[in-house]
Amino acid sequence: MEERNLTIDLDLFDNIYRNLSVIWCIKMNDIVDINGLIIGHFPFVDIVPYITPFSLALVATIVTFTVFLAISNPEYRSITRFKEDVVRKETVEKKEARFRRFMTILCGVALIGVVTTGDIFNFALFVSLTGISNIGIFAGIKDTHVLDAAFQYGLVLMICSLPLFGGVALILANTGTLSLGVLGNLPSNQIINVGRTLLLIGAVGEGALAPFFATKVEMIRAKGAPFINMMHLSSLMVFTRIIELLLILG
Amino acid sequence: MGKENEIKNKILAIVTSIPLLLGIFLNLPLAVTIAILVVFVPISTYYVGLVLMARAKNKEDEEKRKKITFTGY
Amino acid sequence: MIGRLFNKLANPDQVPKIFAFVIIVVLLFSLTLSFELNQNQLYPKPAPQVQIELAKKNIDISYNLAPYNRGGLPLDPNNKGIVKSQYYTPYEGWITAYLTPFSEWLRDISYHLGTTIVAHPGGILDEILYYTRGLDTILESTILFAAFTIASWVILNRTGKK
Amino acid sequence: MYYPVNFNLIYILLEIITAFIFGGLLLGLHRKVMARIQGRPGPPIVQHLLHTFKFYIKELSIPNTSSMPLYVAIVLAMDAVWILALIVGPILGGSFLIIIMCYAVHKVAEHGIGLASGSPYTKLGSTRAVLSATAEMPLIAVPALVFFKTDTLLLDGIINYQIVNGSLFTQLPLVALAMFVLVLSKTPYSPFGIVWGKDIVSGYKTEHFGVIRGVMMMGEILAFFALLWCFITIFFGGIITAPLAYMVAMTGITVILAFICALTPMVAPYHAVMIQWIFAILAVVNVLLI
Structure with missing residues (x-):
């Protein structure tokens, strides 16, 4: 199987890489089967984002959410204390809210990168960026319970960089390309499958999905509705995108 | 909710339904149709709902009902 | 048995350990496969x-x-380097190939921004990376800066500081 | 696949209204069947629709503690996303991934609705929304495993495959079961409905009433209809093609769902995640075996 791959590659590399624009229009079988018609692509030199109905819908969603979450004020919490006859309204401090809002916007920008990029190395980088901005959203909270969970989530994020970049590296070493447009046409083999598994584990850890959900559930008990909602959005969008990516690789 | 708010809601309800009416009378391309439906259907239902709510609130029987409940206390 | 495992997973302290364990299992499994590089x-x-x-x-x-x-x-425009590139570009083999869109824009607007183009992220600094991929450099430094921002904010606003 | 350049807006709008009315009737039927099983007369079948319309003329008051544009916008987002799903699914026969995305955004919206009001009850509901999302997202990704069988994720392509090769329900029964569990978890009073359980007042919906609640209920009706449509199309696409057949099938599935909902208790949050996750693993095993 491997040898057959190599012979195919020889043809591919000579003909296809030189005429990428031709490929993007005609030979993107897998992507077309999964996402629908490719409406267009941006031939930026090293990163080739392609537009399908799927990515358009994702980008529209993320932009809308980011705008609304960025302009929303954090909610109030009414708190009564023992021996006090007043109901206090507590909210996120202004300084803290500003920092967390910045991190929310950064996370939104990174998410747009995650869903549009047509290159798996850039995908891994963007996912790391969403992860780090998620940690930023929770770093400002002065609540030990939340911070403890956020610390554990940070550990998972750091571990995640191994499967994410390791998976990408395996795929690159085996096929010699990072471009999804070309990878969609290559047949799958064992090494690619291992790479895909690693990518999936990375995304699951990044989004804190089951069975590693405990950290996220503890974290989102914090204050500051719009910012926390961004974290949930980012993890689910990354998961949605990774499904597409894994199927394209297959 | 004051009087101004009600007028504002009415205006917004009309403004947000205009694209839907446009889409009915003109033959727009598919992408535009989808965008109009996805964006303006929820918003216009919301504002139409607000206008309906204000109307229901202004009805006389509604006022009477309120009086009865308050005297009931 | 399953119940006990799930109770463990529900505790945030245990999650990184179990996660790391899963990765170890997958990596050990992958070691048994035959690795082939694309020549x-x-x-x-x-x-x-x-x-x-x-x-x-x-x-x-x-x-x-x-x-x-x-x-x-x-500095010889007629003598290009021998490279094998991933993506097609007319400037292939030159030191200034693979500029980011922003750098390209800088290149087009003026004759006097040479050093700026070279020095900013996404310019030719990433030539060292062999694959010469412009956006990666920006992204990597963005991740780094985001981490620095968080760390400095936490340090500046830490509670109980003297 | 071929996207027609011109598509009539009236046609799509009528389809959405039909989905709304029929979905509302289905949820009413669901309540009726549940009541009959439990030995009560139950409300009339149109009750759920009337309920939705009733909220449109009820007073809307926004809590003082809420985080403002988000409180309204996120409810509208819930509607918008299912309108998109209804356009992409039944009308265009587009990519199933877009419906996965719609589901993801629905979970985000549930979370946001709960957070935005600032009430502790809705906060509990939204925490549970996150908890259930961690299990339901893998579950909805499971039908993506259909891709390995059919080599396409476009709903049109899946229907064509089933017309040629017979229904997928017989070929991938466990994947169908996983999808069914997903539909079950979106039904009211279901064992997995931990986000709106009555043990936490009304979950994330506690603070929402008036017009906003009406819009929210509209979104939920559309979601129920869209999920049922997806389930039938993906697993029975070859057999069921006519609109009338779709209606009969949806009614049948609703009755089954009502039986399950009436006869099972609500499980604890962590157990819900556990059970759903087991179904997802079963589905993956099913695909690997073939």
Whole structure:
């Protein structure tokens, strides 16, 4: 199987890489089967984002959410204390809210990168960026319970960089390309499958999905509705995108 | 909710339904149709709902009902 | 049994350990597979040692830069380097190939921004990376800066500071 | 696949209204069947629709503690996303991934609705929304495993495959079961409905009433209809093609769902995640075996 791959590659590399624009229009079988018609692509030199109905819908969603979450004020919490006859309204401090809002916007920008990029190395980088901005959203909270969970989530994020970049590296070493447009046409083999598994584990850890959900559930008990909602959005969008990516690789 | 708010809601309800009416009378391309439906259907239902709510609130029987409940206390 | 496992997973302290364990299992499994590199994607040059020997034979000074020398004369527009690129670009093999869209825009608007283009992320600094991919450099430094921002904010606003 | 350049807006709008009315009737039927199983007369079948319309003329008051544009916008987002799903699914026969995305955004919206009001009850509901999302997202990704069988994720392509090769329900029964569990978890009073359980007042919906609640209920009706449509199309696409057949099938599935909802208790949050996750693993095993 491997040898057959190599012979195919020889043809591919000579003909296809030189005429990428031709490929993007005609030979993107897998992507077309999964996402629908490719409406267009941006031939930026090293990163080739392609537009399908799927990515358009994702980008529209993320932009809308980011705008609304960025302009929303954090909610109030009414708190009564023992021996006090007043109901206090507590909210996120202004300084803290500003920092967390910045991190929310950064996370939104990174998410747009995650869903549009047509290159798996850039995908891994963007996912790391969403992860780090998620940690930023929770770093400002002065609540030990939340911070403890956020610390554990940070550990998972750091571990995640191994499967994410390791998976990408395996795929690159085996096929010699990072471009999804070309990878969609290559047949799958064992090494690619291992790479895909690693990518999936990375995304699951990044989004804190089951069975590693405990950290996220503890974290989102914090204050500051719009910012926390961004974290949930980012993890689910990354998961949605990774499904597409894994199927394209297959 | 004051009087101004009600007028504002009415205006917004009309403004947000205009694209839907446009889409009915003109033959727009598919992408535009989808965008109009996805964006303006929820918003216009919301504002139409607000206008309906204000109307229901202004009805006389509604006022009477309120009086009865308050005297009931 | 399953219940006990799930109770463990519900505790945030245990999650990183179990996660790491899962990765170890997958990696151990992958070690049993046969790894093959794609020969066609290796850099189209002789191996470094061979390069040095060739240089000694031909008394070619440039070969002393063995693995980093990609051929071609500096500042000679007619002599392109030998590269095997992933993505097609008309400036392939030149030191200024693979600029980011922003750098391209800088290049187009003025004659006087040469050093700026070279120095900003996404310019030719990432030439060292062999794959010469402009946006990666920006992204990597963005991640780094985001981490620095968080760390500095936490330090500046820590509670209980003197 | 071929996207027609011109598509009539009236046609799509009528389809959405039909989905709304029929979905509302289905949820009413669901309540009726549940009541009959439990030995009560139950409300009339149109009750759920009337309920939705009733909220449109009820007073809307926004809590003082809420985080403002988000409180309204996120409810509208819930509607918008299912309108998109209804356009992409039944009308265009587009990519199933877009419906996965719609589901993801629905979970985000549930979370946001709960957070935005600032009430502790809705906060509990939204925490549970996150908890259930961690299990339901893998579950909805499971039908993506259909891709390995059919080599396409476009709903049109899946229907064509089933017309040629017979229904997928017989070929991938466990994947169908996983999808069914997903539909079950979106039904009211279901064992997996931990986000709106009555043990936490009304979950994330506690603070929402008036017009906003009406819009929210509209979104939920559309979601129920869209998920049922997806389930039938993906697993029975070859057999069921006519609109009338779709209606009969949806009614049948609703009755089955009502039986399950009436006869099972609500499980604890962590157990819900556990059970759903087991179904997802079963589905993956099913695909690997073939």
